[in-house]
Amino acid sequence: MAGLGAATLAFGPSVLLGSDAGQWVVRHVFGQGPTLPDGREVVAPGDPVPALAVSKLDGTAHTLRSEGRPILINYWASWCPPCVEEMPLLDAFAAAQGQGGVQVIGIAL
Numbered sequence: 001m002a003g004l005g006a007a008t009l010a011f012g013p014s015v016l017l018g019s020d021a022g023q024w025v026v027r028h029v030f031g032q033g034p035t036l037p038d039g040r041e042v043v044a045p046g047d048p049v050p051a052l053a054v055s056k057l058d059g060t061a062h063t064l065r066s067e068g069r070p071i072l073i074n075y076w077a078s079w080c081p082p083c084v085e086e087m088p089l090l091d092a093f094a095a096a097q098g099q100g101g102v103q104v105i106g107i108a109l
Contacts, residue, residue, distance in 0.1 A: 069101065072102050072103070072104045074090055077109040
């Protein structure tokens with residue numbers, strides 16, 4: 001067995017449902033989209049992202065706005081070796097973007 005069926009059997013339905021193909025199946029075959037709490041939006045790839053409020057380490061709020069620039073949000077943890085390993089690559093990528101390119105934001109778990 002190969003493909004999504006094998007992945008679903010091996011790893012459970014979250015593999016399929018967590019993919020773009022799985023979400024397409026849910027929307028088009030079952031006629032339903034993801035359910036979200038009131039006031040939340042689903043953003044399609046390529047759409048502008050609405051402002052996102054996050055808490056800083058000191059407890060104050062900070063609002064992330066794309067201001068027309070793409071945002072790459074990297075969720076990482078100090079106990080995750082691949083997360084720590086990719087940090088220099090993300091730092092170099094962010095530096096290469098300059099003021100008008102992709103914003104790279106790291107959020108530690």
